[in-house]
Amino acid sequence: MDMMSRVFVAFVGLTCLAACDTGTPQYWGIDPVRVEARGMVFDVRVKGDRAEALRKNVMALPRAGDVSSAAAVAIAQVSGCKIAGLTGDPSIVEAKLDCGSGGPRLPEPERERLRCEGEILSRPAIELEEITLDCH
Secondary structure: OOOOHHHHHHHHHHHHHHOOOOOHHOOOOOOHHHHHHHHEEEEEEEEEEEEEEEEEOOOOOOOOOHHHHHHHHHHHHHHHOEEEEEEEOOOEEEEEEEOOOOOOOOOOOOOOOOEEEEEEEHHHOOOEEEEEEEEE
């Protein structure tokens, strides 16, 4: 194998490894919540009435039924919803969620708290209102 072929094979291999952690395309851009359920570790992403669990731990020949039941527990834990249906394989499990009328209850992201002080400048003659804030 010449040098260019080796570089190409290495690039493709590393690209595939990097893609293994992103979830499926419909969940790209959603930050995962890492959960342990029944001895397995999952990255769970929730979008609307669907969710996916990407199994993170290495297992020798995991049984699909064992992974699905653990993934269902992980997804229910993160979403706060009942599982209406499951599809997938021992690596990635997707769930249809039954959240009742409220929708999934996702964990609130941690946000930095700001303290702001400001003033409102009002000029009724020209219908202008300006707000100046100083936040720290």
